[in-house]
Amino acid sequence: MKEVLIIYYSQTGQLFDILQNIASTISSEKVNISYCEILPKKKFPFPWKKEEFYGAFPETFLQIPAALEAIPSKILNKKYDLIILGYTTWYLTPSIPINSFLKSEEAKRLLANTPVVTVSASRNMWIMAQEKVKKLLVANKAKLVGNIALVDRNLNHISVITIVHWLMGGKKTKMLGIFPKPGVSDKDIEAASRFGIPIKEALLQNQYSNLQQNLLDVGAVKVDPSLIATDIRGNVVFTKWASHLIKKEGEERKKWLVYFKYYLLFAIWLIAPIVFIVFLLTYVPMYRKIQRDKAYYSSVALKQD
Ligand SMILES: Cc1cc2nc3c(=O)[nH]c(=O)nc-3n(C[C@H](O)[C@H](O)[C@H](O)COP(=O)(O)O)c2cc1C
Structure with missing residues (x-):
């Protein structure tokens, strides 16, 4: 039996839905999947008020860890064959909860010598955040074997307007009835299930060297060079x-x-x-x-x- 752990922090559930869809095609009688939600001791608000939203910037960007609830010992005491790390980008940086986890002793214990697939669901500016995650994974002696980066595919400035409507208003709806829905599209969220297939193949064969190429072949990452x-x-x-x-x-x-x-x-x-x-x-x-x-x-x- 292969053991997979999905570690994540998602405020609205968008990233969680993506992770569940990916897990749906990894899951089999040979694979056991567990979830671990990162819980900050002091909850971040949703919807955000302007002051809190901008107020989160300095600590996020400087990657200052915040206190987290302890990870249950039943998760901590297990050795996983693969860890899927789901994170969102805040201010071009991994969100405070995920950064805090990656800087914790618990992360060292869970991630050491373990293959990791990162999954992000951001507006569209995730590239340097992923570089920061790569460094933190190295510090935890984890082995990054795959990356999936989902984004809002609308024009940059349209996605800025619609994300404010979503994050400050609390609803992932079409602003004024005319703008596109904010965030990762429903179609992309649903189609994320395709990423589980190459992940399962690599997991069962314990062979990760081609995983990122196989993920790229099914559109896991599209780098927009202008960003x-x-x-x-x-x-x-x-x-x-x-x-x-x-x-x-x-x-x-x-x-x-x-x-x-x-x-x-x-x-x-x-x-x-x-x-x-x-x-x-x-x-x-x-x-x-x-x-x-x-x-x-x-x-x-x-x-x-
Ligand atoms: C404080 C804050 C800052 C954010 N900064 C960025 C950013 O720099 N780049 C980006 O692409 N998305 C950014 N986002 C959007 C998030 O990455 C994410 O897509 C959104 O918050 C929904 O995630 P959820 O799954 O936690 O609900 C930001 C969101 C928040 C709340």
Whole structure:
């Protein structure tokens, strides 16, 4: 019997639905699947109020762990053949609950010498968050063998508008009846079941070397090269903002978070389109690098820096 553990944190259940659909085709009489939800001691709100949403930025981006409920010993004391780690991106970084888990002693115990498949369901900016997850997995001596990254496939700016409607309003509905539904589409959530097939094959044969290629063949990751530069630049600027904001307390912090909110709007609506235009203008001379980057960010490899 092969033992699979699905570790996840999902506020709205979108990521959880995806994980369940993937599990539906891994499951068989030879495979036992268990779930472990990461539970922060202090719950994050949903729907989010503006202040709480922006207030989560410094600790998220600086990857400061928060206290978690203990993982049940029946899970902790078992050795798993495969772990599927489901996470969402917050501020170009793995969410606080998942980052906290990955920095815990429990993660070391569960993940050491264990093959891991990561599954993310973000708006569309997950690339550098995945690089951070790759590093944390190395620190836990886990072996990343597969990655599935699902996103909102609508235009970048449309997905910004609709995600705010969803995360602040609490409902995954069509804004004003005319915008597309936010987040990962129902069709993509349902079709995630196809990813379980190559995962099960690798698990039963204990042979993971081709798994990521097999996942890519069924569309597990689609790197949008125009977003790579935005994600990298975003990380540079966020580093400055986060290290400034973390030093502020009380009313000062509140005041600076308002400035950060305006900066974010400015970055999304003005800087991101400029980065996109530069991307288009330099597409031909940068073609080879873009192809190299696409291949790297679609892979489970980790660059040494
Ligand atoms: C505080 C916060 C920050 C987020 N930042 C990003 C981001 O940087 N990039 C991105 O693609 N999605 C971002 N998202 C969207 C999430 O990755 C995710 O798709 C959404 O919150 C739904 O996840 P759920 O399964 O937990 O309900 C953010 C969400 C929250 C709540």
